[in-house]
Amino acid sequence: MNHFFSFTRLFALLAKEMTQMMRDRITFGMMIGIPLVQLALFGFAINTDPKQLPSALVTTSQDQFTRAIVSALEVTGYYRFDYVGIPESQADELMQEGRVSFVVTIPSDFSKRVLRGDEPQILIEADASDPAASSGAVSTLATVAKQAFERELGKNQNEASSVDIVVHRRYNPEGISQYNIVPGLLGVILQLVMVMMTAMALTREVERGTMENLLAMPATPFEIMLGKILPYLAVGAVQVIIILVAAKLVFHVPFVGSIWLLIAGILIFISSLVLIGYFISTVAGSQMQAMQMSFFFFLPSLMLSGFMFPFKGMPHWAQMIGEIFPLTHFLRIVRGVMLKGADLEAMRTPMLALIGFTILLIIFSLARFRKTLD
Amino acid sequence: MKAIDVRNLVKRFGDKTVVDHVTLSVEEGEISGFLGPNGSGKTTTIRVMCGLLTPDEGEGTVLGYDLHADQLKIKRQVGYMTQKFSFYTDLTIEENLFFVARLYGLSPTRSYVRDTLDKLGLTSRRHQLAGLLSGGWKQRLALAACIMHKPKLLLLDEPTAGVDPKARREFWDEIHDLAADGMTVMVSTHYMDEAERCHRINYIAYGKLLTSGTVEEVVAEAGLHTFILSGKGSQSAARMLANQQGVDQIAPFGNSLHVVGKNKTLLEQAVRKASQEFDIRCEPGQTTLEDVFIQYMTGSTDNMAEPASESK
Numbered sequence: 293m294n295h296f297f298s299f300t301r302l303f304a305l306l307a308k309e310m311t312q313m314m315r316d317r318i319t320f321g322m323m324i325g326i327p328l329v330q331l332a333l334f335g336f337a338i339n340t341d342p343k344q345l346p347s348a349l350v351t352t353s354q355d356q357f358t359r360a361i362v363s364a365l366e367v368t369g370y371y372r373f374d375y376v377g378i379p380e381s382q383a384d385e386l387m388q389e390g391r392v393s394f395v396v397t398i399p400s401d402f403s404k405r406v407l408r409g410d411e412p413q414i415l416i417e418a419d420a421s422d423p424a425a426s427s428g429a430v431s432t433l434a435t436v437a438k439q440a441f442e443r444e445l446g447k448n449q450n451e452a453s454s455v456d457i458v459v460h461r462r463y464n465p466e467g468i469s470q471y472n473i474v475p476g477l478l479g480v481i482l483q484l485v486m487v488m489m490t491a492m493a494l495t496r497e498v499e500r501g502t503m504e505n506l507l508a509m510p511a512t513p514f515e516i517m518l519g520k521i522l523p524y525l526a527v528g529a530v531q532v533i534i535i536l537v538a539a540k541l542v543f544h545v546p547f548v549g550s551i552w553l554l555i556a557g558i559l560i561f562i563s564s565l566v567l568i569g570y571f572i573s574t575v576a577g578s579q580m581q582a583m584q585m586s587f588f589f590f591l592p593s594l595m596l597s598g599f600m601f602p603f604k605g606m607p608h609w610a611q612m613i614g615e616i617f618p619l620t621h622f623l624r625i626v627r628g629v630m631l632k633g634a635d636l637e638a639m640r641t642p643m644l645a646l647i648g649f650t651i652l653l654i655i656f657s658l659a660r661f662r663k664t665l666d
Numbered sequence: 667m668k669a670i671d672v673r674n675l676v677k678r679f680g681d682k683t684v685v686d687h688v689t690l691s692v693e694e695g696e697i698s699g700f701l702g703p704n705g706s707g708k709t710t711t712i713r714v715m716c717g718l719l720t721p722d723e724g725e726g727t728v729l730g731y732d733l734h735a736d737q738l739k740i741k742r743q744v745g746y747m748t749q750k751f752s753f754y755t756d757l758t759i760e761e762n763l764f765f766v767a768r769l770y771g772l773s774p775t776r777s778y779v780r781d782t783l784d785k786l787g788l789t790s791r792r793h794q795l796a797g798l799l800s801g802g803w804k805q806r807l808a809l810a811a812c813i814m815h816k817p818k819l820l821l822l823d824e825p826t827a828g829v830d831p832k833a834r835r836e837f838w839d840e841i842h843d844l845a846a847d848g849m850t851v852m853v854s855t856h857y858m859d860e861a862e863r864c865h866r867i868n869y870i871a872y873g874k875l876l877t878s879g880t881v882e883e884v885v886a887e888a889g890l891h892t893f894i895l896s897g898k899g900s901q902s903a904a905r906m907l908a909n910q911q912g913v914d915q916i917a918p919f920g921n922s923l924h925v926v927g928k929n930k931t932l933l934e935q936a937v938r939k940a941s942q943e944f945d946i947r948c949e950p951g952q953t954t955l956e957d958v959f960i961q962y963m964t965g966s967t968d969n970m971a972e973p974a975s976e977s978k
């Protein structure tokens with residue numbers, strides 16, 4: 293019998309862990325349930341594509357062009373002009389208070405410029421702080437207004453003068469779209485479940501006193517570690533499948549890149565997560581502590597990884613901190629591969645970063661593992 | 667060869683010395699009792715001996731393997747039954763046994779498990795969750811799981827705490843059977859009657875091994891003298907004797923009173939005085955193991971106590 297590694301012993305540990313996992317209905321339900329619930333929550337907010345958003349029109353004139361544009365915008369169903377002909381300062385306030393999502397400004401010299409043949413401008417400001425709410429409306433906006441304007445113009449005059457529609461996304465310059473969020477959710481959900489479950493699984497052994505027994509039997513640290521990690525990798529795989537299928541079938545997120553590259557990225561990412569969970573469990577004294585520590589890790593990484601806020605929009609120091617979370621790099625991979633069709637060459641830096649994290653964590657975890665109870 | 671032969675074991679947690687230069691030896695095939703009050707370091711000593719804790723000082727061998735170098739080899743040949751039930755309560759009896767059998771690489775696994783279930787009389791209940799078993803059954807399951815791999819040395823940490831007398835009796839019968847087959851057993855306990863079922867006993871208090879030997883040796887070595895007082899005046903006599911020089915312990919046993927002291931002359935004087943003053947009968951008695959342990963315990967408390975309270 294091998295002293296350092298034996299498949300029989302690993303199998304014993306795996307079989308035991310799997311049986312426990314299946315038997316613990318609540319935990320098992322959570323593993324499958326969390327992705328579904330999160331997807332539903334985030335996904336619906338994105339997918340409802342809200343209509344009838346309150347809007348304000350800043351204008352001094354009530355000429356034909358203005359009316360044409362307003363009615364064209366209202367026809368799309370996205371806009372509802374609650375405030376018409378108000379001054380700019382009031383519109384600003386309304387948006388700041390969140391009472392309108394859009395402010396359409398038609399300058400006072402608009403019709404004059406049209407008639408003069410100058411390129412007239414319309415400014416449309418969108419409250420993009422809630423991108424899920426405004427993205428659908430914004431994406432249709434420019435074309436709709438332009439078409440309406442040109443139709444109106446063409447009716448009266450034959451010369452083709454074009455209008456310049458300026459769209460300002462306020463409060464959220466990057467304008468994260470729904471496509472950004474669902475792939476991002478893949479990383480966030482995996483992180484939430486993997487880290488916490490793994491951290492708690494090992495701490496549970498310590499808390500219930502079974503660790504003492506386990507250590508008194510001839511299982512080596514490496515076997516115990518693998519016995520804990522592999523089952524949770526499997527759970528992670530199931531979650532990935534759920535999310536990817538939902539992304540495709542429910543949310544119609546385009547997938548332009550290589551699935552194999554994505555799978556490779558996911559595998560490395562999950563490994564690093566499970567190892568973080570494992571590492572936490574070697575430090576935590578109780579399941580409660582393990583949970584708190586998982587959240588302590590989870591929240592900043594959620595904030596600073598670029599999931600919640602655009603990474604480039606964060607201050608420099610926050611970006612620096614963000615770089616130390618595997619989630620940050622994973623988000624780059626998953627968005628790059630799924631949405632932009634990035635290849636391995638393009639994804640080399642985040643991939644290497646994830647691999648680096650994983651190797652470091654393996655070293656950490658093995659060093660932290662207690663062969664004894666000291 | 668000795669099954670356990672350790673010298674000057676020291677284990678500290680922080681600045682607390684929990685095991686303080688303990689020297690122990692256990693002969694092969696012997697049942698060795700390990701006694702001492704709560705928190706005296708029994709569990710810690712046992713954990714050091716089965717390779718779960720690394721001693722800070724001291725050396726020795728367990729089953730001929732070095733305590734420092736061969737922890738894994740020791741683990742494979744020792745059966746350790748923890749003080750707290752430490753099998754998986756959310757697994758069934760059978761699943762627990764399968765787990766243990768596989769970890770030890772027992773082959774064919776199935777027949778090992780089946781035999782163990784049969785022996786325990788648990789075959790019909792093998793699909794029950796271990797957490798739902800009563801105290802006595804849990805203890806039997808734990809013992810069965812510990813001896814499935816036929817260890818040469820069995821370390822039992824307070825195995826009969828919270829188990830009813832009949833189950834205790836059966837448990838001890840089994841321990842003696844195992845010892846008769848050549849297994850060495852070291853068992854920690856609180857119960858005096860269990861101590862008397864051991865071939866030899868070791869008494870530890872506050873981390874220090876105070877005495878060891880057969881029960882008779884330990885009692886004799888303590889050098890205590892005992893008088894048994896009975897009669898109507900016992901209660902008043904007890905109160906009077908409590909502050910007499912030479913009287914170390916007074917303990918009521920039913921209608922009689924055990925008066926124990928180390929200094930024979932002083933004790934005799936005190937007892938004679940009591941029998942003159944009160945209506946009691948008075949005769950020399952046998953010192954029990956319990957008297958000896960109480961004596962050791964009070965003695966070592968004083969050693970450990972703060973200087974301020976020492977004056978009492």
Ligand SMILES: Nc1ncnc2c1ncn2[C@@H]1O[C@H](COP(=O)(O)OP(=O)(O)O)[C@@H](O)[C@H]1O
Pocket residue numbers: 679684702703704705706707708709710711
């Ligand atoms: N891991 C540990 N860390 C700190 N103190 C400990 C640890 N384990 C035991 N102790 C302390 O060591 C002392 C002896 O404990 P233990 O060996 O369990 O005694 P016993 O088994 O005789 O009741 C106790 O005071 C206990 O609090």
Ligand SMILES: [Mg+2]
Pocket residue numbers: 705708709710749823824
């Ligand atoms: Mg104990």
